[in-house]
Amino acid sequence: EESYQVETATTFVRACSLIKNRSYDVAVLDLQLHAPQEPDNRDGVFLLRWLMRKQVPVVIVTAVPARRLVDEILSSYGHVYEIVDKSDSEAIAGLAACVEKARQSSFPSVADDPARFREVDERFERLIAGEIERSRTGWEANHLRELASHDQASQATVTWLHISDLHLSDDKTLRSSTELDSLLVDIERQIGQHKLVPDWAAVTGDIAFSGQEKQYARAAGFFDRLLDRTGLTKERLLVVPGNHDVSRSLVSTGARILGDSLHDGKTISEILSDDGDRRFLLKRFEGYARFVGDYFEGHSNLDSDRYFYVRKFELADRQIAVLGLNSAWVSASDRDEANRLLVGEEQVRAALGLAAEADIRIALLHHPFRELRECEQQTVERLLCQECQFVLHGHGHRTDLTLHRSPDASAMVIAGGASHAGLEYSNTYNLVQFNPGSGQGHIVLRRWSGEGVGFWAEDNLTYRNVKNGIYQFTL
Structure with a gap:
């Protein structure tokens, strides 16, 4: 049986710190990380971009009901190995096997296909713009704008x-x-x-x-x-x-x-x-x-x-x-x-x-x-x-x-x-x-x-x- 060394993060910034400064074989990601002000957030979507840049395969475990968002993620991010529904007990039971398959998978690097990564970045920008437009609260829209600003700044600073x-x-x-x-x-x-x-x-x-x-x-x-x-x-x-x-x-x-x-x-x-x-x-x-x-x-x-x-x-x-x-x-x-x-x-x-x-x-x-x-x-x-x-x-x-x-x-x-x-x-x-x-x-x-x-x-x-x-x- 495989054993793993696991590090956890419950906030966007903590996750960014780990992704930015350490190396991982695979990531298990929830699209809704904990945010004290508002439980309905999309912090995990930004982390996908960070993980892609580090070429880390991802297994998403989420209860987000928006099938449109899930479909967009699958079509945009080649590093997403699988999306697992939290409410599906059978899928959760098979999570360990899914993680191991993701760990052994291979994905193209930025150097191998720079045009593909530019296309993914452009899709990401459209995805976030759409999420901001569809935000149900002012806090959610501002939160997404703040994360987008942070994401851009982190790459240039x-x-x-x-x-x-x-x-x-x-x-x-x-x-x-x-x-x-x-x-x-x-x-x-x-x-x-x-x-x-x-x-x-x-x-x-x-x-x-x-x-x-x-x-x-x-x-x-x-x-x-x-x-x-x-x-x-x-x-x-x-x-x-x-x-x-x-x-x-x-x-x-x-x-x-x-x-x-x-x-x-x-x-x-x-x-x-x-x-x-x-x-x-x-x-x-x-x-x-x-x-x-x-x-x-x-x-x-x-x-x-x-x-x-x-x-x-x-x-x-x-x-x-x-x-x-x-x-x-x-x-x-x-x-x-x-x-x-x-x-x-x-x-x-x-x-x-x-x-x-x-x-x-x-x-x-x-x-x-x-x-x-x-x-x-x-x-x-x-x-x-x-x-x-x-x-x-x-x-x-x-x-x-x-x-x-x-x-x-x-x-x-x-x-x-x-x-x-x-x-x-x-x-x-x-x-x-x-x-x-x-x-x-x-x-x-x-x-x-x-x-x-x-x-x-x-x-x-x-x-x-x-x-x-x-x-x-x-x-």
Whole structure:
């Protein structure tokens, strides 16, 4: 008897997250997904389009009485293997066999028959237009229009979640656990409310509080829940180390002296070009390196050969390159304040070289430019802001949005604030959606309030001109 690993979704956005970011052999789909406002909806029709794009065979299980809609689906979607009537007990009893036959079936790909897929897309547009015309309520028509808009936007945009500075320690108090739980709940709620299905997620450093094994064990549990809420896979969760990911007990006197002595670009590049010197300086990340190697199962590593990375995706018909940079490799103590840290022109140029063919480049690092030593601050900032469309960082524990413009380029620098920083700072995170074609995007800003039992809300306090917690921008 066949056994299956099954993932379920009861909402349109949750289903989109799973379809968008994971691979499946077969899908069992109800045309009427649960919608709190109105039980009579057609969300599942939109999901057919997503499944077709991913070339997933579909078995529809539905009680929709409209034979016209069912006939239209069968004639339009070659990836629909069977439509099963919920009210037919005999058909339901044979569902398992139907699923297995669908799993073994084969359908043409977009590459094999692009004209066919264009025809199907055109039929889909006519089908949805007809459904809107025949809608029995204003809510149903608006709901379909909203889903159609989301469907179009999702194909043309790149969307990501940005969290930072989790500072996960051995603190397992109820308050700490409640803050993390509410963060996950709010992320899922905002994805649904704004129809922002993330393609990937960034964590820009300070995952742990002091780089210890127990702290990363807690991080693994948190990341598991984050991936479940967003529908992302481990390959699409991109992290970089911060100063709190350094195990300071592993920083020898010699490593501290060497780090403190670096004040010219040539010497910094020579150090980063030498495997032995890198190994000596990167020993401080032993706990972090073990965690990312084990948790990400080879998708992410940190060692003397891979102290940065470049991850590439095909999204919105463009190649997206994410540069994961290490800005904490000389971090050693609480004295690591402004003008004391290094990225290294060598690291930046090496990463940009690997990302040279990408249409969109997004840099991740923990520290803002102002924290870098004077000898490289302007060089690193100029390189990244000229060659990348976005630079994401953390460390400052405050949200900060800066649009860098020059005669040659423009870049949005986004400071993620701290997503779990205790009472001293307001916890924050953001969701970003960007349309590479138009150059337009928006950022959903969220802020934690410690009032009462605590709650997440729109961040309308950081900037006077940000309304409803959403910042619109154009690059």
